[in-house]
Amino acid sequence: MKYFLGIAIIVISAFSSSKCWAQEEHSEENILKAIQKNGRNFLKNKNRTSVSIGIYKDGQMYTQHFGEIEKGKSNPPTDETIYEIGSVTKTMTGYLVARAVLEEKLKLDDDINTFLPGDYSNLNYMGKPITIKHLLTHTSGLPMFLPMKMNGVFEKLNENVPNAYLELEQSYDKQKFLRDLKTVSITEAPGVNYSYSNAGAELIGFILETVYQKTIDQLFKESFLTDYRMVDTAIELNKAQNAKLVRGYWMDNTSFSPNQLNRLWATGSGAKMTIIDMMHYIDLQLNSKNPIISESHKVLFEQGKTLKLGYFWRIWNDKFGTSYNHHGGTIGTQNWLFIFPKYNLGISIITNHSGPKTPNELSKTAKKLLKDIIEN
Template identity: 35%
Template structure:
């Protein structure tokens, strides 16, 4: 009996050891299987996914787009609010260049006087803009009534109608109308207007258009040659057409002058390059982007420069962000300490889609433990 027990124990040890080795060797198979399972529920029609683990890259295109074809390396997607992390990277550069401080009054960089952009003598700062605690409205023009019991099939078209051709001058005029009702930094309130204001300030700081700043300081150094600010007629042919979960084709975002909140389109290969940058823990630009700005106000949850940061006891810190266009959902998670990153994007938008992408990213990360 003693010999049998020892043999059984040895067999179990061998099996467990083999499984542990396979978890690394079969990561590609695991990712592919998980993606296939996600597509079987019918809500998500297609997806592109890139995973980096210890420098090794895994990438897949799955499912069918609205044209009946699978996405591929040429497919462009609206990455929506992931654009904000690029804007945050530009802010990190401005901080490192000593052109701006996190707690500077943003009005120093505006062309007009804005006495309304303070509450009880406390102004809005760059820290507030990057953490969505400025108190600014969700969007300009500010029309909160359209979000009250909206028809989700129609809302994207209404937003586009409001924002089509929206100029910087109109943006500044809307900014004059803002009435803050609390101290900046006091409460979280998601603001695309705040991200665009940050982009506008960066333009004035560097005396260059936002598009040039993104190209010069991020896209060209990373050789992200298939990433663009805005949707041109030339690249529109490669843009994945988006759907909502009712299967209704959604419009791409309207053309407007300020695009720092969500105007970037990119492909899978380029977003993998961006993810590689975010895993460079010794890069001052990345360290500045990932710094914790809320000073422990929300316990384990923190914000970087438009990054969300989750600290879970002794486990490695998880840094993540998502993007939601009218017909596109994306998710990016990195764990620098474990040298792993996951980027997923699909041409479907809906309330449950981001949760499913987040779960898929977590499952992949857990598999590599």
């Protein structure tokens, strides 16, 4: 009897293992098909030159690349291609702030004047100061950009935007930023209304460097490179990495846009990375046991029924559970990052084309990928 029971267990076990293996194979096949279909569809727009798609699912990474980096050159991106990730950088900055909070170097309710050199008494509204939390949630009342002239660059979306942006970057630096910060007028109480501010994210960079006495690039490397194998993620790239850095196109322009100079702290939009590093970053974001991740995913601000913000993360609740996302754009690249803990899933999609319609097209493609992966 024991003999036959043993045989039965072996047969059942073998059947279960075979079934499990088949399910995994089917899942992988579905993911690859979803990437192929959506990657090709994204490039049907004649202005789209290339796109890189990365999917992280249940501990596995899937990456594919489509198109050509330079029009007419037949040079598709690869896993080694380095992209400017724009404002997705802010989520990495949020990670550094969450780490600082847990290490008791910062408190969310700290008045930012505590860290600023000189008199910045203008950075309050009727006695209510701007805090670290206000910077993280874009509720500080600070302008979109400093210098103030930068705010006008994107009012007229024409072919001259890249050159106008570059010209302002070339003439600006950290000292001028801190000088201009003294001229800002706060017109409503901080913490009340959401108004996106790259200037606020850059100010956090100054504060992080002040409390750690290290550069932002050093903080990035010690936080992401060593522990999470994000070997090509940095603010300042070395010579070999610079050779792999992509340039992209603005709107209908046929010539490349210049890469960002990042003459401030680059905590708003200055990070660069490969799609593989992005997969490692997703792996980190899905690790709810990591106390820094748990802290950075906390809801710090809510407005209306849908707007929820963590440490720079947009937090969303729907049938797919609680998810986290952020868009990033420069004058040559656009990308969108989505984290879906319920499915142990992350989606990254990056293109070397930038324009007013690109973010929405990236978001739509990511949503199609999500449905193709979890509903099949």
